[in-house]
Amino acid sequence: MSDNILEMRSITKTFPGVKALENVTLNVKRGEIHAICGENGAGKSTLMKVLSGVYPHGTYSGDIVFDGKVEEFGSINDSEERGIVIIHQELALIPFLSVAENIFLGNEQLTRGMIDWHKTNAEAAKLLARVGLNENPVTPVGQLGVGKQQLIEIAKALSKRVKLLILDEPTAALNDQDSAHLLGLLRQLKEQGITCIIISHKLNEIEDIADSTTIIRDGQTIETLTMDETVTQDHIIRAMVGRSLENRYPEHTPTVGEEIFSIQDWTVYHPTQQDRIIVDNANLNVKRGEIVGIAGLMGAGRTELAMSVFGRSYGAKISGSAFMHGKPVHLKTVSDAIDNGIAYVSEDRKRYGLNLIQDIKTNTTAARLQKLSKRGMVNANEELRVAEDYRQQLRTKTPNVHALVGKLSGGNQQKVVLSKWMFTDPELLILDEPTRGIDVGAKYEIYGIINALADQGKAVLVISSELPELLGICDRIYTLSAGRITGCVDRKDATQENLMELMTKVKD
């Protein structure tokens, strides 16, 4: 009767001590692209886990009606059986297996009980054509980039005869070109009658592609919008954070002083492919109190540049010179870099930034324990005081500093990483994608922290894939293209267009 393929009615899910979802209602029309927006920790992922059966029937209250039938999923298998497939932010492909093997993993193409490789590869090729990926099905997945892996995940979903495809932050790790391709593919799938739910923080994407948008805040449905010309990004942001963000970037007047850090003729080679140059003769400098951005497309060598500076954590045959306050410094190991006042906040905080099974306190002091110790013994009380200080200073949302870092939301985890590096008393902070996977409200807070650091006289280098972010917070922006620095633009002259032009420029 109704044209809703999915109705989730009054879903309530509680964890010990926390009400994660309260009376959430979600109606998705057949054949539409439906976006779900909300701050991190708002309950989006929990809702999707309820829908896909990760939290089995009985652990929540409320009803799920899918395709006109009340469903009681006991596991992911049950929901996949009915045509609901979820693609997580962290891709679940096995790098050593081929594209075809990954697509049919758990759904192997058999003939008389044995795997039929001809059928497997032929079917895989058909699915790859449907998602517009021109790759040989026998290629190991590990050799392909993130953008292509994302498409393989979709091909895998298609092989399961998907009716409702759920994508969790599908473009978070993609560059603009790959994102555009992916969004185009979603439109095609829509024409083929596949309904999509997309969770995203990128509002321009949502504006671009979604037919309706449901906004969730603090475990409750705020509203469902039909996306037409009248819906603005500001409207969505207001609904997500419950307040109007006058400006997405805090006001900041820089006081720029003398040069703190610079590199000259910095060249880095790929660690295993001997003759591949990753960073090519780079020169850059950062001054006291200055926030400097590095813009570049995926694969331009931004992270590689930063990590090679940070104690040769990346690359081989590194040449060139680095200077602190005009004096040459040798940065052979991470401890050299830390001792010389350099801090690097990684783009992947879970993998490279934090020890998730330990508490906030231990993570806060991990990079500079010596500061708290005498003759190798750590002063536990002093450590607690320090951690508590940073918690209050950065307003990390947690009852106390004994909470495990793995249980915090992305924004709060990022604050812990920032306090960890602030504790090392750096003069130069390199922030690699400091707001990746963080909701709008927390982003604003992080920008405030970055500004405060600059005002304290630190030099800050920010790497980001989001040009508006760089334009919003940086005083000066370097552009990087294929390992070369192609330009340096002052804030007042910078526009998305001229930056993009420099980022795609090929020098010869």
Place this chain on the structure above:
Amino acid sequence: MSETKGLVTLLTRNLRQSGIYIAFVAIIVLFAILTKGVLLQPNNLTNLILQYSYILILAIGMVIVIIAGHIDLSVGSVVALTGAVAAVLIQQHQLPWWVGVLAALATGLVIGVWHGFWVAFVGIPAFIVTLAGMLLFRGLTLLTLSNVSISVYDTGYKKIAGGFSNGLLGGNGYDAFTLVIFAVAIVCFAFMQWRSRKARISYQQTVESMALFIAKIVAVAIVAMAFAWQIAHDRGLPYVLIILAVLIIAYSVVTQRTVFGRHVYAIGGNLSAAQLSGVKVKWVNFFIFVNMGFLSAIAGIVFSSRSGGAQPAAGNMFELDAIAACFIGGAAVTGGIGTVIGAMVGGLIMGVMSNGMSILGIDQSVQQIVKGLILLLAVAFDVYNKRRAGTR
């Protein structure tokens, strides 16, 4: 004002940690009843400690190896080799017993350097390096002993594991020295607890209520004195227990309070993050294995001293008992989690069960089965707990 917290929060704060202590007490009570009190009799208590001391010493080193995310399969062979070196020097070359001890310790350190080099600097997984070490050092043991057992008759050497501090202060049917030592230790413990409580209050942290604080110390004092009373009525304080106590205290401090210890946890919890935090991962890994070699040598000395010499098959399967002790005691299979005290309790749980079952005349085969199931259950409980805590 600093807050105080009650008994319930203290116990439920970490169910996995307190669960192991509760299980330990339950097992002691169970076997004390089943054996009609024989388990807790002076003679048996002393034997239990002597019998399990070398596994406990190994478990101290092993838990550090496991926290860092490694494993050491060679410790049984290293126990055999270090014991053999000591025995050959003392018995065949007629050197003083302390020369044998020093030579055994040096052997252990060299083995540790060997393992540490391959694991830390060459980057070969510890499983492979120590599996090779297990074969290698067993072979060297056979060579050293020319395939035969050597008995050591030196009384000085035999005293290490067989000696007691009996009669130092006299006593009437009991060893006064043992009681004095325990009393002093309890006073020290109470004083340290009180000092740390004061420091916590001055840093405005939560502490338990005064009544609970006193109750905790009184409870510890009663259990410790009861234990002391029992062993004082047998042969007095075994030297091994002193060695063990010193090692447990020293390594608890190393793991909980030193920069090195914290780096071990950091490596096990997230290797990449530790590297990017300036932890010298290679050197930390290196010293973890040097330390394991050192502790294996101490265990080797205690074992050969107790068994009165060196045998080619000495220390067989010790590595598995030591590893099991760590996992029963709450160490995580994936690294990053574990404590020295936990590993000790894990080892004692196995010790009390074997000892209790032996008293009851239960066959060795059944004992093995029970031990295996306990290990499996302990880790299953751990996994279950993590899953419950991680559902969000």
